[in-house]
Amino acid sequence: MKDTVTKTDLVFRGAGAGDAAFAADVDTAVRPRSPRDPEVYEYWWAQPDENWVIARFVVSRAGRRVGYAVAQHPRWDVQPERYGTVEGNLLPAERTKATLDVVYASMEERVIADGAKILSAWTNEDDPVRIETLRGRGYKEDRHSRRWELDLVANRERLLAMTEESRSRMKKEGIRMLTLATDDDPNVIEKIWKLSEEAGGDVPTTEPRVPEEMASYTRWVNAPEIHRDRFWIARIGDDVVGVSVLGYPPVRGLVGTEWTATARTMRGRGVARALKCETLAQAIALGVDRVRTGNDAANDPILHINETMGYRLIPGGIQYLRAV
Structure with a gap:
C-alpha cells in the first residue's frame, strides 16, 4: 500500500x-x-x-x-x-x-x-x-451490533446478590473462579487463547473470522487497558473453561467488557454469568459507576445474560458491506 x-x-x-x-x-x-x-x-x-x-x-x-x-x-x-x-x-x-x-x-x-x-x-x-x-x-446494511450500559450504582445490590449466588453454584460444581494474577500455571495464557479461539468461532458473523495467533493474544493480555488482577478465569482441574475481562482505560474512557467466553462443553452451566459477575463486583469495589459491553445482535445467550443483569441498550453499531 x-x-x-x-x-x-x-x-x-x-x-x-x-x-x-x-x-x-x-x-x-x-x-x-x-x-x-x-x-x-x-x-x-x-x-x-x-x-x-x-x-x-x-x-x-x-x-x-x-x-x-x-x-x-x-x-x-x-x-x-x-x-x-x-x-x-x-x-x-x-x-x-x-x-x-x-x-x-x-x-x-x-x-x-x-x-x-x-x-x-x-x-x-x-x-x-x-x-x-x-x-x-x-454499501448495504448487513449486521447489527448491540451495545449496552450498566449502572453499577443503581444495580449494586442486585449484582452483588447475583455474584454470591453464582459463587455458590460454581463451588458446588467444582469450578474455581480466580484472576490471571493469582494463577500459577505457566501455560495459562496458551490455554486461555485456545479457549478464546474456540469461542470466537461461535460468534455470529457474515465476514469469515480471522484466526488470532497466540502472539497477538499475548499482546492483548499485556495491553495498557488490561490488568491481570482484573482478568477473571474459570477452571476445572488443569483446564481453563471460561474467561471474562473488563478493560480499564488508563487515561480516559469508560470501563467496558473486552471479552467473555466459555468452553463449549461448559455452556448452560452458568459459567459466563459467574465470570461476568466477578468482573462487575470487582468494578463496584473499585468505585466504577458504570460499564459498557457490546455483542452481535444474533448472539442470543449473551444478550439474555446482559438483560438479566440490568444492562440497558444504547446506540449500537452497523456493519455495511459492498461487493467490488
Whole structure:
C-alpha cells in the first residue's frame, strides 16, 4: 500500500509516532460520550499483527491534521474470501458527507488494489453523516451490533446478590473462579487463547473470522487497558473453561467488557454469568459507576445474560458491506 496520496484538498500520509493519540482525540471529539484513550490507541497502533495487513494514515487539510484513515485486510491465504475493511474519522468541524466520502474513496482504492473483493465498514446507529456517506457509496446494511450500559450504582445490590449466588453454584460444581494474577500455571495464557479461539468461532458473523495467533493474544493480555488482577478465569482441574475481562482505560474512557467466553462443553452451566459477575463486583469495589459491553445482535445467550443483569441498550453499531 502506498504511504501518501492527495485527494482534492485532503492529504493522506502514513501515520507515525504520536498520531494514534491524535486519532483518539478525533474519535473523542466526534463522540464525547464515548471517549477514547490515547495510550490505548498508541499501544495498538504500534503492534504488529501476524494475520493482517494494516495501513494507517493521518488526514491533513491546509497543513493541519484533521483526521485519520485506515485500510486493512486479512492475509489472503488466511481469508480467501478477501474482505477489506475501510475506516476513518474527521474532526467535527471538518466532518461532512463530502469529506468522509473522500476518506472512504481513498481507503477503498488501497484495499481493492491489494485484491479485496468485498468492502466492509462499520458505523454507529446514531451517526447519520457516516450512514449517508456509506449508502451513497453503494454499501448495504448487513449486521447489527448491540451495545449496552450498566449502572453499577443503581444495580449494586442486585449484582452483588447475583455474584454470591453464582459463587455458590460454581463451588458446588467444582469450578474455581480466580484472576490471571493469582494463577500459577505457566501455560495459562496458551490455554486461555485456545479457549478464546474456540469461542470466537461461535460468534455470529457474515465476514469469515480471522484466526488470532497466540502472539497477538499475548499482546492483548499485556495491553495498557488490561490488568491481570482484573482478568477473571474459570477452571476445572488443569483446564481453563471460561474467561471474562473488563478493560480499564488508563487515561480516559469508560470501563467496558473486552471479552467473555466459555468452553463449549461448559455452556448452560452458568459459567459466563459467574465470570461476568466477578468482573462487575470487582468494578463496584473499585468505585466504577458504570460499564459498557457490546455483542452481535444474533448472539442470543449473551444478550439474555446482559438483560438479566440490568444492562440497558444504547446506540449500537452497523456493519455495511459492498461487493467490488
